Amino acid sequence: MKQLETLILSANRLTGLPDSFSELESLVTLELEGNPFTEFPSVLTTLPNLQSLSFSNNGLGFPLELTEMVSLTSLDMEGNNIEELPIEISNLKNLRTLELYGNNLTSLPPSMGKMKQLEMLLVECNQLTSLPDEFADLSSLEVLEIRQNLFEIIPPVLGQLPNLKALAISGNPLGRIPYTVSDEITVAERKSTVHKEVLEEVVAIVKRYLETNLK
Numbered sequence: 419m420k421q422l423e424t425l426i427l428s429a430n431r432l433t434g435l436p437d438s439f440s441e442l443e444s445l446v447t448l449e450l451e452g453n454p455f456t457e458f459p460s461v462l463t464t465l466p467n468l469q470s471l472s473f474s475n476n477g478l479g480f481p482l483e484l485t486e487m488v489s490l491t492s493l494d495m496e497g498n499n500i501e502e503l504p505i506e507i508s509n510l511k512n513l514r515t516l517e518l519y520g521n522n523l524t525s526l527p528p529s530m531g532k533m534k535q536l537e538m539l540l541v542e543c544n545q546l547t548s549l550p551d552e553f554a555d556l557s558s559l560e561v562l563e564i565r566q567n568l569f570e571i572i573p574p575v576l577g578q579l580p581n582l583k584a585l586a587i588s589g590n591p592l593g594r595i596p597y598t599v600s601d602e603i604t605v606a607e608r609k610s611t612v613h614k615e616v617l618e619e620v621v622a623i624v625k626r627y628l629e630t631n632l633k
Contacts, residue, residue, distance in 0.1 A: 420444060428452050435459035451475050458483050474498065485509045496520050508532040519543055531555035542566050554578035565589045
């Protein structure tokens with residue numbers, strides 16, 4: 419099975435993986451979600467060509483060993499009771515998609531700003547209240563989902579994301595929207611007018627929503 423490229427082992431009763439897994443040198447996609455693993459299978463770090471890993475709903479938090487898997491371009495860690503991400507997550511420099519839906523995150527590490535290839539970040543249904551300023555360095559980020567968190571204002575750093583095309587921010591306790599971007603944005607004012615105009619449009623849309631629904 420050394421030529422195997424895709425392996426789906428979701429929703430089984432796996433508690434671990436054998437050392438012989440390291441022989442799957444051609445494996446590109448691996449799905450392991452919904453298994454009762456007792457610990458992270460460290461043998462996964464020996465797979466040189468693995469690009470896509472789904473390890474969701476396994477309840478193991480965010481194992482530090484994952485940060486050694488630098489070949490990954492897609493990582494799904496939904497529903498794993500993650501309370502904190504290691505600063506070493508920035509080692510995953512090739513990651514383009516990161517899914518962290520339905521965990522217990524209260525913050526994201528500033529080191530994530532080094533993940534220059536990241537295009538999609540899904541962190542909905544957590545307990546986030548802010549985003550680090552270093553997110554401004556995520557120059558490739560196009561899709562950001564922060565629905566169902568605890569944001570009370572629109573994160574100012576959004577105005578500094580040059581390639582952001584899709585933003586999902588519904589289901590947050592947004593109770594105050596600034597009438598001018600300058601009320602909340604300081605760093606963004608030093609960026610291009612285009613970025614400010616994009617954020618002003620977002621502010622206007624959310625403000626209209628609140629005026630309609632919070633009367």
